[in-house]
Amino acid sequence: MYSTEQKQYFSEKLLSWYRRHKRDLPWRRSRNPYHIWISEIMLQQTRVETVIPYFHRFVDKFPTVEALAEAPEDEVLKAWEGLGYYSRARNLQSAVREVQERYGGVVPDTKEEVFALKGVGPYTAGAILSIAYNKPEPAVDGNVMRVLSRYFLIEEDIMKGSTRVLMEKLAKELIPEGAAGDFNQGLMELGAMVCTPKSPHCLTCPVMLHCSGRAAGMEAELPVKKKAKPPRPESRYVALLEGTGGQAGRVLIRQRPAEGLLARMWELPHALAPGTGTDGRDTAQGPDPAPAHEALAEHLDADGLGLGELRWFMPAEHTFSHIHWELDVFLGTVDNPSLLPESSAPLPSHYRWITREEMEQYAFPNVFLRILKAYFKEREGAS
Ligand code: SF4
Structure with missing residues (x-):
């Protein structure tokens, strides 16, 4: 379908370009499959610059498969805090535990075994096998599909499974003998640094001479990607419940369900x-505490918590892949004395009263971390 000359040119030029121009990234300094695995999971949906400090901290804290397998989940989530997509961290730890138990702590080197690990899709499996073990397996993600769509002028929708299959076959054919790791990383590097989503830098591209997309003037229109559905908006009221009396300065947090x-x-x-x-969001109601009180009181009642008066504190928002949260945050207190921080009566087991310092011990999604930081900052300013 594509000429051998065009394919050979691509493989050779890309490989030599990568070896000369690759960025010095921490996970490229060794071929440790466990480290490469961590980096690939962290890099999903996250920029390289953001990942670097997380990667350093994570491998310092959990330097081996065994260390991560044995770590309490809370500590792992805490080390992941701020990277988002927390199921990645949970799946990583489950899979690492499996590697520890089933393979004695050595990341397996066959496609079937790696692919069977939790949270490891075809891209990550290909990345681990090629980068750590130099196996000729393709590692095709959105970046790679963009580069291949442009270079080979592929006008299929990259959101379709059949296009991915085609791309994986093509990417595998392109791997030069004995250089799978460098070649796959070269493809990723070209997508990240040169053949970028907007305004690709064709004039400095090592494969421009045979790039069909560029020759057809189509580089800006490729890849073809049918729009995903936008995240569904959802308005929520948030209760920032303050401790009172001798325990002023504490706020009430709770743990989400296990699933x-x-x-x-x-x-x-x-x-x-x-x-x-x-x-x-029902903007007409805005930050009116009355409907918020009604909704939150009913909600907290299910956990045996009574709700005192509320007053408006701040708006916040957060976008997940499929939901966009628009939050109105209200300050208030718990009105059942038995559950106040100074009481010895136990809170429901998934609730805690915490201070500013204790915040560090719990893993929060970013949006709640922002709210808590804003709250404690304002309190410190007021005192
Ligand atoms: S020439 Fe331009 S469009 Fe073609 S692969 Fe290079 S950067 Fe991408």
């Missing part, structure tokens, strides 16, 4: 804003 969105992360109690459902 579903942000499983087992810590958060502030929140409830869906009534009447807005999934159709978006």
